[in-house]
Amino acid sequence: MNELGHTVFIDQDLRTGEAWLDRIDAEIKAADYLILLLSADSIDSEMVRSEISRANEYQKAQGKPQLLPVRVAFDGMLPYAIAAFLNPKQYVVWQSPADNEAVVAAIVQAIDETLGDLPDPFSQIPETEAALSEDGRYLTSSQTSPPPSPEFDPRFIKRLTAPGGAVRFSDKLYVERDEDGDLHTEIVQWGATITIRAPRQTGKTSLLMRGLHHARQSGAEVVFIDGQSLGLDAQSQLDPFLRGLAETLCDELGIDVAQVDRVWNGRLGAQKKLTNLIEDHILPQFDVPIVLALDEADALLTTNFSQHFFGLLRSWHNRRAMSPEWEKFNIALVISTEPYLLIDDINQSPFNVGLKLDLSDFDRTQFGQLNVQHRSPLDETAVSQAFNLLNGQPYLTRKLLYLTAVKQQPWTQIATEATLDNGPFGDHLRRLSWSIRTQPKLQQALLQIIRTRTCSDEDALFRLQKAGLVTQSGDVVVCRCGLYAHYFEQKLR
Structure with missing residues (x-):
């Protein structure tokens, strides 16, 4: 070249x-x-x-x-x-x-621009029966122990939630938490509003997907929207966003999308148009719960209409008290941000009503359980040391057990090289460092947290929590795990 x-x-x-x-x-x-x-x-x-x-x-x-x-x-x-x-x-x-x-x-x-766009023949979703790993990776028939996935793949949701669908979960390494049972119970009820909140890479999307799968198997209709895939930014406008949501609802529920054109051909505001569409043309056609699930709802924060949309969701929740039809409409939201930071008026917030599930990292017992499910590559001493280092961060825990159980790397070597940029967690740590590299306020706040267990910058604290770097309990703020504290103390000093 x-x-x-x-x-x-x-x-x-x-x-x-x-x-x-x-x-x-x-x-x-x-x-x-x-x-x-x-x-x-x-x-x-x-x-x-x-x-x-x-x-x-x-x-x-x-x-x-x-x-x-x-x-x-x-x-x-x-x-x-x-x-x-x-x-x-x-x-x-x-x-x-x-x-x-x-x-x-x-x-x-x-x-030279003489080669046109070509479809990638290897990237299409297979039509054959498929299995998903615990963290949402598509598994081929030869993959019995794949590496952990940093993010859940939502492309299988339609087939996963279809009656008799050809997609199933492979749960041999899944750690079921109390929140799984709570979600399964609530999501099939009439008139449910559910908020799942957790930092990045805690398993909240995986939890949601299992809940939606359970809902579909129980007879409910499911409409899933991935907030990250919407491509929203500061230039996005409310009307086309809500119209797109209306078209998605109709398409997923088998309703003629032309109905959206008819409803939108009027002088009412977009929020009223969408509400009327749901009330007059969607809900009357179903006698089972309809679950609208919005993953990564925080993505709307990049727009100037996020508070209007969240207020609209709350208004749908409130309508259940006046109209039995709205009891059919369930709402499930997944966020990584503190709810009060998403909408100013708590009376218009959909995040402080209904079932609230705060998903946390694995505790010591769950960490040990996952080790056993991997055929105990770590002895009891190593389990204690590893838990002290990772504090049960789900992705890092799975990464560690993959390295020890499948790649057969010794724990002593992993522990020695844990904070190196080219070490076992180096790619993950570099990505975190990349995310704050141009943010001196975040760097200063993180260093203050590491040294004093406090943070005087509320905005920086919110952003560090959303990134999954720190956790807060009362006035005490600490790094999410010892690995982060050791790594960033070296990088930011």
């Missing part, structure tokens, strides 16, 4: 550290093309996912970089967090060194 006159930057040429993260961001912003090497290992990298997301933000803002994915000896389905940005896109497949020249030629052809 250099010989052809292109300037090539490879991120592996840099040393790790804060300057490295800044350089990566600057190079992504300056690039005309971002070549993504997608292998079985790289697709699970949180840093790769963050870089792709960042490139997409720059692409929308400035028209570049264009993304050119190369599959490196990998023909599996891409994770949702990656596929959402790449399909359909130009793609190149590399299987062996024999493909080197052909791959370079294809990339050059793409850069």
